[in-house]
Amino acid sequence: MLFCKNLDKIIFSRNQLFNCDELVIISGYVGPHPVHQLDELPIKSTVVYGMYGCDGIRQGLHSALVAEYTNSDKTDIFYSTIPVHSKLYIWKNKGEVVHALVGSANFSTNGLTTPYKEILAETTFDTFEPLDQYVKMILDKAIPCDKAIVSENKKRKSMPVDYVVYDKDVCSMPLFVIENEKCFVPEKSGINWGMAKKGGSHVNINDAYIRIGTKLLEYYPQLFPPKQECPVEEVGKKGHRHNDNIEIIWDDGTSMVGLLEGSVTKEINGKKEKYPKQISTTPSKAELGRYIRKRMGIKEGEAISYADLEAYGRTSIDVSLQGEGVYYFDFSVK
Secondary structure, three states: OEEOOOHHHHHHHHHHOOOOOEEEEEEOOEOHHHHHHHHHOOOEEEEEEOOHHHHOOOHHHHHHHHHHHHHOOOEEEEEEOOOOOOEEEEEEEOOEEEEEEEEOOOEOHHHHHOOOOOOEEEOOHHHHHHHHHHHHHHHHOEEEHHHOOOOOOOOEEEOOOOOOEEEOOEEEEEOOEEEOOEEEOOOOOHHHHHHHHHHOOOOOOOOOOEEOOHHHHHHOOOOOOOOOEEOOOOOOOOOEEOOEEEEEEEOOOOEEEEEEEOOEEEEEOOEEEEEOOEEEEOOOOHHHHHHHHHHHOOOOOOOOOHHHHHHHOOOEEEEEEEEOOEEEEEOOOO
16 A cells, blocks of 8 residues: 555554564655654654765754654654665554555655555555564664764855855845835734734734745745645645644753645745745744744744844854754854
């Protein structure tokens, strides 16, 4: 059987179909959110981050995975010292393979929740032994995540926009706008999106989003990829652009599921496509607003001004890509 949507639900419910006591996951790239969810399963889990041997790992993602490993008594996390880009999900019982899925889906929120982007397929019984041998070979070449060495490469360049710092790896996303040479935080949009409730809008007063400016799309095409058109299954209905789920790791260790939402048409490198126009959180858009206010020492439900940002010590959030659909948000005060 072949699966191309709801892959997260399939993986996290598969243990109910077979008598098993262990789940082994080999994935090119890994996100901390699904790793955290493994603790909810009644079985032991082993996760191998495959591309460490080729790409290394960014500090933000590494810290999040080590925290998950340290806080769990059921999940082991390893980094492969040889490049492994395969995606393999194996269920075992008493050391024997009883079921397996292989395909293209990384063990990350983005890899498992974007419909039709990735696939997983059931394997046949005759593949169980070679799959088991393959996993043993990789584990022999893997190290525990807390024993890994992490190196960062940060080279900043100035970008021709006065409030944005250009770095091929780190994007400084402003929480304000500039009009008539004046900096201010919009009263009813951006991080103050929820303030529209006072005017009768059907939003939570703490709802917030971070705007992705068109210049950021141009300078960071890898950070903010084009939106995927989601096909429809009913004849006669129009397709739509899917809002990608992402994982957000904050500098203080807080993790949340975000959403690349909205749509704006932009021509980049001669090709016109639709791109996300903002980042929010899901399932509650208020999670982002509450979190930012808590960091800044502002009460929930209160508007944030540019003066508040200056008093806090910064007016932007540094955003970097840690892996497929996994982002690091730095809102720390130096």
